[in-house]
Amino acid sequence: MGIIDNINKLFDHRIRLGIMSILMVNEAIDFTGLKELLNVTDGNLASHLKTLEKEDYISVQKQFIGRKPNTSYSATKTGKTEFKKHIEALEKLINN
Numbered sequence: 001m002g003i004i005d006n007i008n009k010l011f012d013h014r015i016r017l018g019i020m021s022i023l024m025v026n027e028a029i030d031f032t033g034l035k036e037l038l039n040v041t042d043g044n045l046a047s048h049l050k051t052l053e054k055e056d057y058i059s060v061q062k063q064f065i066g067r068k069p070n071t072s073y074s075a076t077k078t079g080k081t082e083f084k085k086h087i088e089a090l091e092k093l094i095n096n
Contacts, residue, residue, distance in 0.1 A: 013048065
């Protein structure tokens with residue numbers, strides 16, 4: 001097995017890396033929270049969330065708080081596993 005085999009191309013982009021990093025330490029976070037932490041536009045964040053959702057790395061929960069819609073995100077078991085493998089691969093690469 002090569003030194004870069006477990007580096008996941010999906011996490012190459014800084015915004016997707018940031019989303020997954022946030023979701024690894026938070027059970028769930030809403031769209032506004034992610035947007036503020038990452039300092040990105042609505043459209044940019046939405047497209048990266050959609051990419052991660054399509055791969056089943058994150059799950060989406062939609063609800064209403066009062067009369068306002070609220071969308072929150074959490075990392076799936078698959079997402080957590082793949083992200084951990086990615087981070088471990090980066091650590092091996094750095095330490096080599």
